[in-house]
Amino acid sequence: MTLTPQWLDELRSRITLSTLIGRHVKVQRAGREYKACCPFHNEKTPSFTINDDKGFYHCFGCGAHGDAIRFMTDHQGLGFMDAVKELASEAGMTVPAPDPRAAQAAVARASLHDVCQAAQDWFAAQLGSALGEQARAYLKARGLTAETIQRFGIGFAPDSRSGIKSALGSIDEDLLIEAGLLIKVDDKPSYDRFRGRIMIPIRDPRGRVIAFGGRILGQGEPKYLNSPDTPLFDKGRTLYNLHLAAPASRQSGRVVVVEGYMDVIALAQAGFGECVAPLGTALTEHQIERLWKMVDRPLLCFDGDGAGQKAAMRAASRALPLLRPGLSLGFVSLPAGQDPDDLVRASGPGAFTACIDRATGLLDHLWTHELNAAPLTSPEARAGLKARLNAHADTIADGDIKALYRREIGQRFSDMFFGARQPQTPGPAFRPGAKGQKGWQRRDEPVPPSEELREFSRQPMSDLILRGVLLGLLHRPALLMRHSEALSEFVGLAEGWADLLDAMLDAGHAHSIQPDDAAETLDTARLMTILQDKGMADTIDRLKSGGRPPFSFCTPVQPEKDEASEIRIAGDFAEAIEVMTTRPRLVAALSEVTRRFEADLAENDSGDGLFLEQQQLRARKQQFDQRLIELTERSA
Numbered sequence: 001m002t003l004t005p006q007w008l009d010e011l012r013s014r015i016t017l018s019t020l021i022g023r024h025v026k027v028q029r030a031g032r033e034y035k036a037c038c039p040f041h042n043e044k045t046p047s048f049t050i051n052d053d054k055g056f057y058h059c060f061g062c063g064a065h066g067d068a069i070r071f072m073t074d075h076q077g078l079g080f081m082d083a084v085k086e087l088a089s090e091a092g093m094t095v096p097a098p099d100p101r102a103a104q105a106a107v108a109r110a111s112l113h114d115v116c117q118a119a120q121d122w123f124a125a126q127l128g129s130a131l132g133e134q135a136r137a138y139l140k141a142r143g144l145t146a147e148t149i150q151r152f153g154i155g156f157a158p159d160s161r162s163g164i165k166s167a168l169g170s171i172d173e174d175l176l177i178e179a180g181l182l183i184k185v186d187d188k189p190s191y192d193r194f195r196g197r198i199m200i201p202i203r204d205p206r207g208r209v210i211a212f213g214g215r216i217l218g219q220g221e222p223k224y225l226n227s228p229d230t231p232l233f234d235k236g237r238t239l240y241n242l243h244l245a246a247p248a249s250r251q252s253g254r255v256v257v258v259e260g261y262m263d264v265i266a267l268a269q270a271g272f273g274e275c276v277a278p279l280g281t282a283l284t285e286h287q288i289e290r291l292w293k294m295v296d297r298p299l300l301c302f303d304g305d306g307a308g309q310k311a312a313m314r315a316a317s318r319a320l321p322l323l324r325p326g327l328s329l330g331f332v333s334l335p336a337g338q339d340p341d342d343l344v345r346a347s348g349p350g351a352f353t354a355c356i357d358r359a360t361g362l363l364d365h366l367w368t369h370e371l372n373a374a375p376l377t378s379p380e381a382r383a384g385l386k387a388r389l390n391a392h393a394d395t396i397a398d399g400d401i402k403a404l405y406r407r408e409i410g411q412r413f414s415d416m417f418f419g420a421r422q423p424q425t426p427g428p429a430f431r432p433g434a435k436g437q438k439g440w441q442r443r444d445e446p447v448p449p450s451e452e453l454r455e456f457s458r459q460p461m462s463d464l465i466l467r468g469v470l471l472g473l474l475h476r477p478a479l480l481m482r483h484s485e486a487l488s489e490f491v492g493l494a495e496g497w498a499d500l501l502d503a504m505l506d507a508g509h510a511h512s513i514q515p516d517d518a519a520e521t522l523d524t525a526r527l528m529t530i531l532q533d534k535g536m537a538d539t540i541d542r543l544k545s546g547g548r549p550p551f552s553f554c555t556p557v558q559p560e561k562d563e564a565s566e567i568r569i570a571g572d573f574a575e576a577i578e579v580m581t582t583r584p585r586l587v588a589a590l591s592e593v594t595r596r597f598e599a600d601l602a603e604n605d606s607g608d609g610l611f612l613e614q615q616q617l618r619a620r621k622q623q624f625d626q627r628l629i630e631l632t633e634r635s636a
Contacts, residue, residue, distance in 0.1 A: 112231060115168070180193060236287070257291065320393075386409065
C-alpha cells in the first residue's frame with residue numbers, strides 16, 4: 001500500500017480538526033484559532049490551541065503537537081493505518097489497496113465486521129426481551145447500571161442451539177462459522193457457540209466488534225467462553241477495552257491490566273476507565289509491547305489467589321527479555337480473597353486507588369515471589385534464592401538493565417543475610433573489654449578514610465550527586481527516558497530540586513510519545529526552552545551557580561569526542577544514578593543498626609552481631625563513596 005504525501009495531505013485537508021477534537025473536549029473559538037483544555041493532560045485553564053487553517057494542534061502545557069492523524073494515534077490509541085482508515089471513512093476517501101488479493105481480503109474482513117455487528121445487535125436485543133430476565137437480574141446483582149450495560153454493549157445469548165443461526169439466517173452460514181458464532185463438526189448440522197450466556201462484545205482499537213466473550217448463567221463449564229481466533233480476532237494480540245482505555249490513559253497517565261472483562265467493566269463504572277484485560281491467555285509479548293506504547297509502566301492487577309499470582313509471574317517472565325531503558329511493569333496487590341470488582345463494591349473506589357498507589361516494581365515482585373517460594377532455613381536454600389533471582393535477570397536482553405538487576409539482587413541478598421551468624425571465637429563467649437580475653441578487637445570507627453575522600457565529603461553527598469545528575473540531564477536530555485523509572489522514584493526525595501526534576505521528566509515523556517517524523521530533537525537548547533516556559537529559569541541558575549560537580553557527564557557534549565567517549569559517559573551516568581538511589585538506603589540502614597546497637601549496649605548487652613552488621617554497612621557506604629571518587633577521576 002502506497003500512501004503518497006499528496007494523498008495524506010488531501011486527507012488532512014478534508015478533516016476539520018476542531019470538529020474532530022471537539023468530540024472529546026469542549027472547544028471554544030479564540031480569534032482565528034480554537035482553544036480547549038488539553039485532552040492529553042489534566043488542566044483547568046486552557047493551554048491547548050487548534051488551528052484549522054494550518055491543520056495542527058499544540059499544547060503549551062504538556063507540549064502535545066500534531067495533526068488529525070496524530071490525534072487519532074495518540075489520543076484514541078489507534079495504529080497509524082487504523083487512524084488513516086478511520087479518517088478516510090469520515091472524509092469519504094478510499095484508502096489505496098496494495099494488490100488485488102489484499103483488497104479481496106479487506107472486503108472479506110469488512111463482511112466479517114458486518115456479521116459481528118449484526119450478532120452484537122441481536123445479543124443486545126435479547127437482553128431486553130423476556131428471555132433476558134435472568135440475565136438482567138444477574139447484571140443487577142453485580143451492581144451494573146443501565147448506562148454501563150449500554151456503554152459496553154452487554155447482551156444475552158438464549159440457551160438455544162439455533163438462536164443466532166435462525167436470527168441471522170440471511171447471512172451465509174460459512175461467514176457465521178468463520179466469525180466464530182457457529183460451530184461445525186464434520187458433516188453434522190452447525191449450532192450456536194454461545195448459549196445461555198451474558199454476552200460481552202470484544203472490540204478492536206477502532207471500536208469495531210470483532211469477537212465475543214460469554215459468561216454462563218448458573219452452573220456449568222466453562223464459566224467464561226471467548227470466540228475462537230478468526231481473521232478479525234487474535235486473542236494473543238487483543239486487549240479487551242483498549243478502544244476506551246487508550247483515551248482514558250492519556251488523562252490518568254496509567255494503564256491497569258486486570259484479569260477479566262467483568263473486572264474491567266466494574267472498574268470503569270467506578271471511575272477507572274484506563275483498565276484493560278487479556279482474553280483467556282496469559283499476557284503476551286505483543287500485548288506488553290502494545291501497553292508500552294501507551295505508558296512506560298503499565299500496572300498489572302491480578303487476583304491474589306494462586307492462579308492470579310501465576311499469571312502475574314508469567315507476565316513478569318515474558319516482560320524481562322523485552323525490558324528497555326525507561327520501560328517496565330508495576331504490580332498491584334489486592335486484599336486477600338478479593339478481586340477488583342469485590343474491592344470497589346465493598347470498599348469504594350478509594351480502596352482501589354490506595355492499592356494502585358502502593359504498586360511495586362518488577363524487581364520487587366520477583367524478589368517477593370522467590371522469597372516466598374521455599375523456606376530459607378539452610379545455606380543451600382538461600383543460595384537457591386539467589387540463583388533463581390539471577391536466572392530471571394539473565395533473561396534480560398538489555399545489557400545495562402541486566403547488570404543493574406544482578407547488582408541490586410546481590411545487594412539485597414547481602415543486606416538480608418549478612419550478620420545472621422555470630423562471630424566464631426575460640427574458648428568462652430567473647431565480651432569486649434573482658435580481662436584476658438583474646439580474639440578480634442572492636443573498632444569504634446571504620447578504617448579512617450583517605451584525604452581524598454575527606455575532601456570529597458565536605459559537600460553533602462546527596463546534593464552533590466543530585467546536582468551532577470541534573471546538570472548531566474541538561475547536557476544529555478536523551479538520558480531522561482533511559483533512566484525515567486529510577487528518576488521518578490527519586491523525585492519525592494530531591495529536596496530543593498524536585499520541581500526541576502519533575503519538569504525534566506515531563507519534558508522527556510512528552511517528547512517520547514511524539515512520532516519520529518514529527519518530533520523536534522530534544523537537545524539541550526530545546527529542553528532549556530521547555531524548562532524556562534515552565535518557570536524553571538531561576539532554579540536552573542541556582543543549579544549552575546553552585547559550580548560544576550566533578551563528573552564526566554556534567555560537561556557539555558563536545559563535537560570532537562568520539563562515540564566511545566559518550567558511551568563511557570553514559571555508563572558513568574548510570575552508575576551515578578545507582579549510587580544516588582542506593583546510598584540513602586545504606587545510610588538509613590546504618591542509622592537503624594547504630595540505634596539498635598547503642599540500645600543493646602545501654603542494656604549491658606554486648607551487641608556483637610549488631611556491631612558486625614554496623615561495620616559491614618559502614619564499609620559498604622564507604623565503598624559507594626569510593627565509587628563516587630572514581631567517577632570524579634574519570635571526568636579529567
